[in-house]
Amino acid sequence: MKVIVAGAGYAGTLAANRLAKKAPGAEITVVNPRPEFVERVRLHQRIAGTGRAATPLAEMLRAGIRTRQAAVEKIGDGCVMLDGGETLDFNYLVLAVGSTLAPLPGTVPVGTWEGAGQARAALAALPAGAAVTVVGAGPTGIETAAEIAHARPGLTVRLVGRDFAASLSAKARARVRTGLERLNVTVLDDTVTEVRDDGEVLLGSGGRLASDLALWAVIGAVPDLAARSGLEVDERGRALVDEYLRSTGDPRIVVAGDCAAVPGSRMSCQTAEPQGAHAADTVARMIQGRPLKPYSVDYVATCISLGRRDGVIQPSHRDDSPRRRFLAGRAAAMTKEGVVRGARFSARTGIGATGLPGSK
Known part of the structure; x- marks a missing residue:
């Protein structure tokens, strides 16, 4: 059984590692444009020179998971076409290509x-x-x-x-x-x-x-891969999914993270990791012929760092609306750092974090 994971961010990396445990006989290939797992929630530290934000995929993925350094150019009928012209077949695909930016010229x-x-x-x-x-x-x-x-x-x-x-x-x-x-x-x-x-x-x-x-x-923008591949998308270009995170146009494709049009969700690693875990579980259940379980959104908090010694942690209700109390100061900064480390740990181990308080 061939499974391709397109994208090695929080959702894709976690999905690949979790699926390797849930469906040990599957042949899993992760396709990603670069050979590193990038912690997007640390990119502001990379900019300022206060921290590293990337880890080689070889250190993040379980033994036996294959990798291809390439971008998926198009998704066909049971295959993906890479930017180098190569084609890879799949029985199931986890689409987790994340989000992107549309910067104003000059920025x-x-x-x-x-x-x-x-x-x-x-x-x-x-x-x-x-x-x-x-x-x-x-x-x-x-x-x-x-x-x-x-x-x-x-x-x-x-x-x-x-x-x-x-x-x-x-x-x-x-x-x-x-x-x-x-x-x-x-x-x-x-x-x-x-x-x-x-x-x-x-x-x-x-x-x-x-x-x-x-x-x-x-x-806020997403890659146009789903749209140019003929999948059903919303007005922002995110792939439309059913309650199990399967593409409404092709049930062999399971979508997770920023590129998935899940009602009530927002772009963040807090969304990506639970969806990546659920995507892996959905694929494993389809491989094994077991009943599927619906996905539900469950948020816990929003974390914002303000330099290395200050921050704000805003607890939220399950629907992501803010609660009255919040944590601030050095304790919040330390909590945020712990959360970011936890996100990386979840991606590397395949543990399905629920409502992980990511910041972006």
Whole structure:
């Protein structure tokens, strides 16, 4: 029985490792554009030079799982076509290609491995007193701005975006804003409409910012692989799935993570890992001819780091709505670090974390 896992992020890596245990006779091949497992929730540390964000797949995958360094160009009828022209057959496919960014021209995307590397090099070349503008006021933008300000206090750091920390309660949002102020990060409730060749940032309000580096931290787009392969997708290009996470157009394809259109879910490793675990269980049950179990969304918290010594942990209800209380300060920073390490451990072992509090 041949199973292909397209993508080796949190969902794909966990799914492959879990499936190797659940269906030991299956021939599992992980297809990924790079030979590393990238911890997207650590990319802001890679940018600021405060931590590593990648581990070789050889260290993350169980013995016996095959790997192919390639991108899936198209999904056909029981086969995938790779960008090098090769074709691989499958009985089942776990589609876990994650999300991507559509950066404004003149900005550097921070939510991809390549973009984070480019941002790291550009940031390292900036002299003291230079200005950095981070576009996007969600967890990714907040963590990026805070990490840069913590690592390079001599820089001028601004965070521009609407719906600041929208997933948090009002009091938790205020605490995040206070944490950014302590790091001398200026928060602007605005939009960026253009970044000019000279680095000037034009705002939706009509304002202008002189900037030496503009970073794009708005995550929400998904690769068009599902759409160009003829699978049924929603308006954002995410693959439509049934209650078992199977593609509505092809039940041999199980979808997990950011590229899956699961009602009530959001893009985060907190979503990706439980879905990766459930995708593996669904494939194993189909292989073994056992009844399938429906997937249910179950959130626990949102975690945001504010440099290495501060953070905010916002507990949530199962539907991801915020609870009243939250944790902040050094204890929150330590908790967030533990959560990130736990996410990596879950991916490597195939343990199905439920509601893991990821930040992105």
